[in-house]
Amino acid sequence: MQSDSRASSLRAALEEELRTTGSLRTSPSGLLLGQVVDVTSADVVVELGPRTSGIVPRDEFKAAPDIGKDLEVTVTGREDGLWMLSVEAARKLATAANLEVGSLVKGKVIGFNKGGLELKVEGLDAFLPASQIAMHHVEDLAAYAGETLLCEVLEIDRDRNRIVLSRRAVLEAEARREREHAGAALTEGAICRGKVTRIEPFGAFVDLGGIEGLLHVSNISHQRVEHPEEKLAVGQDVEVQILRIEEGGKRIGLGMKQLETDPWDEAAERLRPDSIVTGTVRRIADYGAFVEVLPGIDGLLHVSQLGVGRVQRVGSVVSVGDEVTVRVISVDPVARRISLSRLDPRGALIGSEEAAAGEEIEEVLRSDSSIGTNLGALFKKALDK
Numbered sequence: 005m006q007s008d009s010r011a012s013s014l015r016a017a018l019e020e021e022l023r024t025t026g027s028l029r030t031s032p033s034g035l036l037l038g039q040v041v042d043v044t045s046a047d048v049v050v051e052l053g054p055r056t057s058g059i060v061p062r063d064e065f066k067a068a069p070d071i072g073k074d075l076e077v078t079v080t081g082r083e084d085g086l087w088m089l090s091v092e093a094a095r096k097l098a099t100a101a102n103l104e105v106g107s108l109v110k111g112k113v114i115g116f117n118k119g120g121l122e123l124k125v126e127g128l129d130a131f132l133p134a135s136q137i138a139m140h141h142v143e144d145l146a147a148y149a150g151e152t153l154l155c156e157v158l159e160i161d162r163d164r165n166r167i168v169l170s171r172r173a174v175l176e177a178e179a180r181r182e183r184e185h186a187g188a189a190l191t192e193g194a195i196c197r198g199k200v201t202r203i204e205p206f207g208a209f210v211d212l213g214g215i216e217g218l219l220h221v222s223n224i225s226h227q228r229v230e231h232p233e234e235k236l237a238v239g240q241d242v243e244v245q246i247l248r249i250e251e252g253g254k255r256i257g258l259g260m261k262q263l264e265t266d267p268w269d270e271a272a273e274r275l276r277p278d279s280i281v282t283g284t285v286r287r288i289a290d291y292g293a294f295v296e297v298l299p300g301i302d303g304l305l306h307v308s309q310l311g312v313g314r315v316q317r318v319g320s321v322v323s324v325g326d327e328v329t330v331r332v333i334s335v336d337p338v339a340r341r342i343s344l345s346r347l348d349p350r351g352a353l354i355g356s357e358e359a360a361a362g363e364e365i366e367e368v369l370r371s372d373s374s375i376g377t378n379l380g381a382l383f384k385k386a387l388d389k
Contacts, residue, residue, distance in 0.1 A: 014079045018052070018087055027053030033098045035076040038089070043068045050075060050089055058087030065091070092127060099126045100160065103167065107157045111169060116145040123153070129166045130155075136170035139179070182214035183253055190215070190253070192246050195263065200240045208232045210244060210258055217256035219244060226261045226300030228286060267300040272337050274298065278349065285326045293322050295330060295344055303342030305330060310346055312353055329354050 018036070022028035029037040029052075038050035038058065047059040048069060060077060062068075069075065078097055081088035103109070111123035111130050120133040132155060134142060142148075155169035156177075190196070190212070198210040198217070207220040219242075224235050236242070244258040275281065275297060283295040283303070292306040305328070310321045322328060331354060333343040348354055 014082060014087075018056075018079050022053050022056060025053050025055070027056065031076050031098075033076070033101055035078060035094050035098060037074050038077050040069045040071055040073045040075060043071070048075075050077060052077075052087070056087070058089040060089045060091055096127045099128055100167075103157055103160055105157055105160060108154060108174065109157060109167075109169070110152055110154055112152045113148045113150060116149065118145075121145060121148055121153075123155075123169065125167065125169075129164075130169050131166070132169045132171060136172045139172055139175050179214075185214065188253075190246055190249060190256070192249055194246045195243065196246065197241060197243050198258075200236050200238055200242060203232050203236060203238060205231060208236050210242060212256070215253060215256065217244070217246070217258040219258040219260060223247070223257075223259035223261055226264060226267050228296075228300075228302065267298055268337050268340055271298065271301055271342070272335050275301075275303075275332050275335050275342060277332055277334055279332045280329060280354065281332060282327055282329050283344075285322050285324050285328060288318050288322070288324060290318065293318055295328060297330070297332075297342065297344070301342065303330070303332070303344040305344040305346065309333075309344065312347065312351065 015036075019028060022036075031037050036052065038052045040048055041051045041057070042049035044062065046062050048062055048065065049057060049059055051057050058077070058079070060075070075091055076094045076098065077089040077091055078094040079087050080090045080093060109125045109130075111125040111132070113121050113132075114124050115122040118134075120131055120135075121137065123130040123132055132153070134145065136158070137145075137148070153171050154174055155171045156173040157167055158170045158173075159168035161167070196212055198212045200208050200219075201211045201216065202209040205221075207218050208224075209216050210219050219232075219236075221229055221232050224232060229235055242260060243263060244260055245262045247257040247259045247262070249256050281297050283297040285293050285305075286296050286302055287294040290307075292304050292310070294302040295305050297303050305322075307315050307318055310318065315321055328346065330344040330346055331348060333345050335342050346354055
């Protein structure tokens with residue numbers, strides 16, 4: 005800060021000296037103008053006024069400037085009555101003067117620390133905080149060494165010729181433009197292809213070509229999916245249907261099961277009341293067990309239908325993964341509900357001796373013989389046992 009203050013004081017003193025002699029010349033950017041009057045191996049001599057001269061280090065020039073050429077300069081010091089000048093520092097001042105917050109600039113990464121990246125922007129020192137490097141957290145800052153990055157100017161410190169940048173703002177603006185462009189081509193109900201980019205317990209994010217949508221776990225398959233990783237993997241290509249578009253494309257809901265045949269379409273035909281089916285217990289709740297009776301279709305086996313007597317705890321009778329034989333009580337395709345029972349219509353446990361005996365009685369009663377003959381047959385079967 006002391007060197008910056010000293011340079012400001014020297015500039016003010018030099019400008020005052022030139023102003024009193026009427027020889028102050030400035031460029032459109034407000035920098036001092038001087039004319040080259042001599043070039044040596046070490047310095048370029050610049051005349052600022054009739055009796056005011058200064059020198060610029062020769063190594064600031066790639067090639068020797070022509071005698072008589074005007075240069076934009078700024079003062080850096082004073083030695084032996086001569087003003088120490090610099091065209092490089094003047095160039096930095098001109099660059100800083102033209103910069104505004106929100107301007108886009110290109111900078112080369114020249115270093116880094118744990119706080120972020122150090123860049124050079126047309127000779128100016130610039131800092132890119134770690135939180136502004138990308139749209140995600142960056143672990144390895146060294147990976148950006150030597151790269152040229154397009155950034156947005158966040159802050160400008162003209163006294164120190166230092167700026168603070170954001171690359172994240174540029175990336176977010178690009179993503180917004182891509183999202184708006186891609187979103188304009190998307191419509192609800194459309195079927196498109198995408199790539200799984202991220203998986204969370206609640207669903208998977210799918211890139212639809214510059215815009216992401218959420219495939220909720222409940223919309224992956226008609227079969228119950230506990231975690232998206234059961235069906236999906238990062239990088240997998242998927243075909244999805246757009247279920248909804250909200251907030252101008254910022255929120256897009258996707259579905260996969262909507263492209264499959266709905267198993268409920270044929271549930272009523274395949275699962276008729278009083279039909280006996282075998283299923284697998286998928287979930288257990290306090291009030292009963294959910295049994296998968298067809299792929300993607302679960303029915304509720306209520307606690308009251310688990311056995312003949314009172315059942316205190318569902319888990320004491322069935323466990324997840326058990327195969328059970330059940331009777332269909334009712335099917336409601338509209339509400340997507342199926343009621344199941346382990347009891348036959350007479351209240352006997354399916355597969356038990358009581359259930360078998362009841363079936364025999366019904367079989368005999370359905371025969372064409374007389375009632376007396378039927379009763380005789382029943383007594384004969386009982387004696388045979």
